[in-house]
Amino acid sequence: MAADHDASTPSDVELRVRAIESVLVEKGYVEAAALDHIVEAHETSIGPHIGARAVARAWVDPAYRQALFADASAAIAPFAHLGRVGDQLIAVENTPDVHNMVVCTLCSCYPWDVLGLPPVWYKSPAYRSRAVKEPRAVLAEFGLTLAPETAVRVWDSTAELRYLVVPMRPAGTDGWTEDQLAELIGRNCMIGVELPTVPTVA
Amino acid sequence: MDGVHDLGGMEGYGPVRAERDEPVFHHPWEGRVYALNTAMSARGVWNIDIGRFAIESLPPRVYTSSSYYELWLAKLEKLVLQYHLAEADELERGHADVPGPEPRFTAADVARVLARGSFVRGAEWGPRFAAGDRVRASNIHPRSHTRLPRYVRNHVGVVERVHDPNVFPDSMVRGDGPQPQWLYTVRFDGEELWGGDAEPDMAVSVNAFEPYLESA
Numbered sequence: 290m291a292a293d294h295d296a297s298t299p300s301d302v303e304l305r306v307r308a309i310e311s312v313l314v315e316k317g318y319v320e321a322a323a324l325d326h327i328v329e330a331h332e333t334s335i336g337p338h339i340g341a342r343a344v345a346r347a348w349v350d351p352a353y354r355q356a357l358f359a360d361a362s363a364a365i366a367p368f369a370h371l372g373r374v375g376d377q378l379i380a381v382e383n384t385p386d387v388h389n390m391v392v393c394t395l396c397s398c399y400p401w402d403v404l405g406l407p408p409v410w411y412k413s414p415a416y417r418s419r420a421v422k423e424p425r426a427v428l429a430e431f432g433l434t435l436a437p438e439t440a441v442r443v444w445d446s447t448a449e450l451r452y453l454v455v456p457m458r459p460a461g462t463d464g465w466t467e468d469q470l471a472e473l474i475g476r477n478c479m480i481g482v483e484l485p486t487v488p489t490v491a
Numbered sequence: 492m493d494g495v496h497d498l499g500g501m502e503g504y505g506p507v508r509a510e511r512d513e514p515v516f517h518h519p520w521e522g523r524v525y526a527l528n529t530a531m532s533a534r535g536v537w538n539i540d541i542g543r544f545a546i547e548s549l550p551p552r553v554y555t556s557s558s559y560y561e562l563w564l565a566k567l568e569k570l571v572l573q574y575h576l577a578e579a580d581e582l583e584r585g586h587a588d589v590p591g592p593e594p595r596f597t598a599a600d601v602a603r604v605l606a607r608g609s610f611v612r613g614a615e616w617g618p619r620f621a622a623g624d625r626v627r628a629s630n631i632h633p634r635s636h637t638r639l640p641r642y643v644r645n646h647v648g649v650v651e652r653v654h655d656p657n658v659f660p661d662s663m664v665r666g667d668g669p670q671p672q673w674l675y676t677v678r679f680d681g682e683e684l685w686g687g688d689a690e691p692d693m694a695v696s697v698n699a700f701e702p703y704l705e706s707a
Contacts, residue, residue: 402607
């Protein structure tokens with residue numbers, strides 16, 4: 290949409306959306322209220338807080354950590370909206386030796402049921418083209434400079450498997466509760482382009 | 492197809508620009524497009540692979556100049572017409588001439604579409620490859636849909652994991668049904684893919700269906 294677009298005048302794309310929605314509702318294929326519910330669920334209930342809860346639990350509970358790496362779909366379901374997570378979700382672990390990052394070079398595949406719908410940058414040609422060829426350069430643009438001895442593993446989501454990066458627990462969080470830890474874990478950490486950081490107290 | 496959507500390793504797209512505190516939808520129409528696609532997909536007339544191919548096969552200039560949800564709108568318009576769920580003049584006018592066939596997607600159906608679908612299916616034979624096997628990604632260039640990205644074709648990697656058979660996207664889009672195939676995680680070293688231009692100590696894993704792979 291153009292920057293000078295008048296909000297009171299619908300754009301061409303808005304008109305097309307209104308037209309197809311009207312047709313599909315009039316045809317009887319969809320109920321408008323159902324569309325409202327789908328939008329609302331994504332705006333309010335399905336988001337990265339789901340994945341963050343699982344990562345925080347894995348940091349404090351070794352048995353849960355084991356379960357998460359054995360079957361992430363089952364392990365995360367209790368934290369998910371309506372308790373539902375798609376199958377074939379795989380948790381990959383960052384260590385001092387390996388850093389993981391996730392991409393979909395072909396479209397926009399992403400574990401949206403545990404991270405929410407993917408951000409625009411994840412779907413951008415810049416990220417999709419470069420993540421598999423120059424991951425360190427891409428990470429540097431996110432402010433993450435990896436140690437030379439840390440290998441980079443990129444996971445290109447080319448089928449219906451989905452990946453969740455489990456970052457390392459940051460230093461300075463001893464004794465923190467699971468809830469406090471979950472606050473540190475943003476969506477980008479679980480895609481693998483940022484690391485959780487402990488806010489410095491002013 | 493060797494389309495502009497197959498972006499791995501392409502140059503010239505500039506830096507990755509991340510928006511802080513990005514909203515789920517930037518405009519209300521994006522949410523409507525997303526929801527319409529979700530609700531219409533639930534009819535089962537097309538599947539996710541057919542939806543992807545509908546986007547990939549848009550003219551390259553449309554693909555490269557459209558936003559993500561503009562592509563989803565184009566996909567929905569294309570599939571609705573392709574499967575005769577509405578006619579072009581109806582979309583033009585924004586009104587339906589005649590009602591369509593059942594079912595109707597209602598609020599009661601929403602919960603079941605709020606998790607990713609399952610693509611795991613049984614197969615009557617065992618997997619051809621095992622973890623640790625060296626495999627070469629086939630040098631294929633089908634005109635139709637495939638999920639083997641160009642940048643790994645004809646390169647050698649190592650099978651890391653064997654997954655249950657999944658619906659085979661290439662077959663679905665050809666109209667030949669699910670034809671489940673064993674699925675593998677295959678790891679390629681950076682140097683194998685990019686030669687001397689690879690960054691140090693990097694590897695890329697893809698998920699590859701068995702027909703994409705040969706012993707190496």
